[in-house]
Amino acid sequence: MTLNIQINSRDFILHCSGALFWVEKRMLLISDAHLGKVSHFRKHGAAIPGVLMHKNFDKLDSAVNYFEPESICFLGDLFxxxxxxxxxxxxxxxxxxxxxxxxxxxxxxxxxxxxxxxxNITIVSEWALDGFLLTHYPEERDGLFTLCGHIHPAVLLAGKGRQFLKLPCFFKSAQQMILPAFGEFTGTYVMEPQEGDVIYVITKDDVLEVPNKER
Incomplete structure (x- = not known):
């Protein structure tokens, strides 16, 4: 269900929902929940089951109950x-x-x-905190490690017989990590890992680091 990692000597826990927990800060980070998207498309005639709108809130409750955070930071595209x-x-x-x-x-x-x-929700354009930059858009900034979203990252895993499996992921490079989209009704963008990038795929029940040879 979770995977523990360190970034710049700070402890983080990756959750299979796509949420990230900053241990020292007791902070839950969530990106691209896109609440309201189901209702938005239903309003415009899309045949989407209304029950889907409740799944995001079930996921939010699950992550909050699991970590019992002292604060929650949404990294953009909340609604x-x-x-x-x-x-x-x-x-x-x-x-x-x-x-x-x-x-x-x-x-x-x-x-x-x-x-x-x-x-009682505070809105900011970005947040520099303890050597990390919390922002919606990926960027690299001197002296800070970026935690962000926006891209909805995924990766293609190659199998036998020229088969491929696309999975959402936490995409970590030298100076930033892009969180997967938390929302249930969102698309993904396939990333092309470069040397030194680290990929943590999420499945329904787990978070797994992908060895280089499997990409």
Missing amino acids: HSSLNNEWQLFHDWVARTPVPIILVAGNHDIIAPKKYHDI
């Missing part, structure tokens, strides 16, 4: 678009999750900041 009926589900989730919540705004975060402030 997919404008307000819809999933906002009430989110409002209810915040009410039953009594820890500070910070949103590092992403490109999809277009809901008025006042709506977040009204439910």
